[in-house]
Structure formats: C-alpha cells, structure tokens
Amino acid sequence: MKTLIKINENPNINMVGKIYEFIDPTKIYIPILTNTSFHKNDYVYKNNYYSDYISSISGYVSGSKKIFLNKKFVNALEITNDFKENSHIKRRKKKITNREELIDNLKRFCLFDLINKLDENKNNLIISCVDEEEYSINEFMRLSNNYDEILMTIDFLSKILKTKNITLAIKNTNAKSIKNVKSIIGSFPNIKIVLLPDNYLIGLKTNLCEFLNLKEDDSILFTTNEIYDLYTTSIKFKDITEKYVTISGDALTKSFLINVKLGTSLKEIIKKYCKIKEKEYNVYVNGYMQGVNVNKEDVIITKEINTIVINKNREDATECINCGACYKICPVNINPKRCYFNKVINPKCIGCGLCNYICPANIDLKKVVKGDMYEEKEN
Numbered sequence: 001m002k003t004l005i006k007i008n009e010n011p012n013i014n015m016v017g018k019i020y021e022f023i024d025p026t027k028i029y030i031p032i033l034t035n036t037s038f039h040k041n042d043y044v045y046k047n048n049y050y051s052d053y054i055s056s057i058s059g060y061v062s063g064s065k066k067i068f069l070n071k072k073f074v075n076a077l078e079i080t081n082d083f084k085e086n087s088h089i090k091r092r093k094k095k096i097t098n099r100e101e102l103i104d105n106l107k108r109f110c111l112f113d114l115i116n117k118l119d120e121n122k123n124n125l126i127i128s129c130v131d132e133e134e135y136s137i138n139e140f141m142r143l144s145n146n147y148d149e150i151l152m153t154i155d156f157l158s159k160i161l162k163t164k165n166i167t168l169a170i171k172n173t174n175a176k177s178i179k180n181v182k183s184i185i186g187s188f189p190n191i192k193i194v195l196l197p198d199n200y201l202i203g204l205k206t207n208l209c210e211f212l213n214l215k216e217d218d219s220i221l222f223t224t225n226e227i228y229d230l231y232t233t234s235i236k237f238k239d240i241t242e243k244y245v246t247i248s249g250d251a252l253t254k255s256f257l258i259n260v261k262l263g264t265s266l267k268e269i270i271k272k273y274c275k276i277k278e279k280e281y282n283v284y285v286n287g288y289m290q291g292v293n294v295n296k297e298d299v300i301i302t303k304e305i306n307t308i309v310i311n312k313n314r315e316d317a318t319e320c321i322n323c324g325a326c327y328k329i330c331p332v333n334i335n336p337k338r339c340y341f342n343k344v345i346n347p348k349c350i351g352c353g354l355c356n357y358i359c360p361a362n363i364d365l366k367k368v369v370k371g372d373m374y375e376e377k378e379n
Helices: 099-108 138-145 147-161 175-187 205-211 224-234 266-273 325-329 336-342 354-358 365-371
Strands: 015-022 027-031 059-069 072-081 124-128 165-171 191-196 219-223 242-248 255-261 281-285 307-312
Touching (some): 015 138, 015 266, 027 059, 099 224, 124 224, 138 147, 138 175, 138 224, 138 242, 147 165, 147 175, 147 224, 165 175, 219 224, 325 336, 325 354, 336 365, 354 365
Parallel strands (some): 015 255, 165 191
Antiparallel strands (some): 027 072, 242 255, 281 307
C-alpha cells in the first residue's frame, strides 16, 4: 500500500457536531429516467418509486426542470409538498432468513448497489465507518447516533451471508463512536473493532483490506450508512425517504450535518441553513477532493449525494514548475503533469484529488486526468 497522508486541516472550516433536520421542503424533484407521462396537478403519493427514485413527500406535480445527476443533466419532476405525507403503499413485514429473501426485499426498495455487494462464500465482512472526503461526518455521525441498530444489522447480515470474520473499522480520532460501540460490543462477540489511522483514502477497499491484512477478493465491504439502509429496509421494512448530507466548506460560517428529504434542492437548504461569508464561491458535489463543481441551482439531494462543499473560489492557476509533486503523491502511480500537458484522460485515475491538493501552481489536474467534466445543460 502506498503511504497515505493526513490532509492538513483547513482553519477556515468550522465543523459543528450537530444534526439539523429538514424534512418539510416546499418542493422536491424526482429524476425521471424513462419515458413516463405526467401532467400538471397530477397527485403523487409519498413512497412511490419512479425510475428507481422515490417520492419522499406527497403532493402535486407543479412542473419539471433539469437537475445534475451522476455528472450529467437529466429531467426531473417537480412536486409541490401538500404536507400530508399521504402514502398508499403497505410494506411486507416478514422476517428475512436467507440471501435470496434479502435480495428480493432490496429490489423492492431499489437498492441495487447493495445487492451487488451480497456475495456468497466470502470469509470477511468489513464495515467501514470512514468518511472518504475531508470535512464529511456522515459515517462517523451515523455510527455515533445509531450504533445499536448498526451492530444489530451487522450481526443479521453476517448470519445471512455466513461470513466468519467481521470487522468494524473506525478511525482512531472518532472517540465518541468508539466509546458508544464499546459499551455494547459485548453483546456481539463475533464483531471485532479495529482502529484506523486518520489518513486520507484509508477507507478504500484495497487500502483497508491491506491494512487489515485481509484478501480483497475474499472480503465484502459496507459503510455504516449502507448498513443503516439495510436496517431500515430489511429489518424495519420502511422506505428510505431521508438521508444524511454533510454541508461544509470555507465559504460558510459553520459546517454541519443535515438529515434531509430526498429530492430537496440545495438552493432551499442554503437559503434556510447556510450563512455564506463569500460573495463568490464554488459548490462541489460529493466533496472538494473527489467531487465535481456544479451550479447550486442544479443540485438536488439524491441517494448518490453524501457531501456538499461550498468553498471560496480557487486562486488562479500559474504555470507548472515541474516539481513532480503530483506524480510522487499519486496512489496509482499516474503522472498527472504529463496528462495535463497532453490533455489526455488516464483510466487508472481514481479521482482522489491528491494531485490538486499538492500542486503549488494550483492547477486543476484532476479535471484533466479523470475527465472530471459533466455534460452541459441544454439551453
């Protein structure tokens, strides 16, 4: 494993360990990825699914707009909240006892990413409590606030998958999580706690397995939020209509975690909760290091979004000084400078952003190496 580094703390980011609740948006937006017909004033029930995306409220169709999703713009249905939370769906509550039943249940909730992880005949089950992005506290706060449910679901999943070794990996700086888990870990003797160094990218499966001395192809990796999604859908049999999102950045007076309804616009969150101290700023979806710079008007909280970073504008780039720092720090041994000058993408790039972080000339290398651009919105 290449030596991982600790990212220097930004003194201008004030992280508040408080969870805000925003479960009453005036409108939400649902991505519509198939040819589905809707008319203005059609009624939409809470918990209805459309193209794998759920309506987190009940209300009326009031329009449509383009939203940013997975590095491109897609059509979305605008729903105006009637604040009644009407739902006409009843979920089954039959205990799940095997992998096939678990997969069938997850299909009902459109959790296909989790289904793809349910491999059989793996000896190691790893639960990562690591937030991959700096100044993101999603995983840490989920474990701190729901450690009972997390441990219960890990035990449930290990029995379903018949895994022998279960590891709960926590950064050694997360004292609150460690204390909470240790208080009840005796009830789950098959779960082992391992403390990780506070290094960037330690949570990637390859790096984590190597640190734990486990074979990557014999291991299954879930995050604590994924485990909580399993708890919600496969133990409680409830739909996931809300999620944790970290809102952070050096353009804010304070950074925080918010529990928000899926489909809520970032613009509405900013208006209600954010005090921005900069006139000019950039918005990054899913982190400053690994994320993509997007206009705030186009950002909707979907299941793919974990972190929003609101940072002051980057300083203008200067000429490359040929220092080689970007090549030395790259965890997959790419030469970002060569890609930058030749204007070519390298498919090996994992988008970690370390080349941008280390560059003394402030060049946006990742944008070229990763091809980290998004499809322009149609006029």
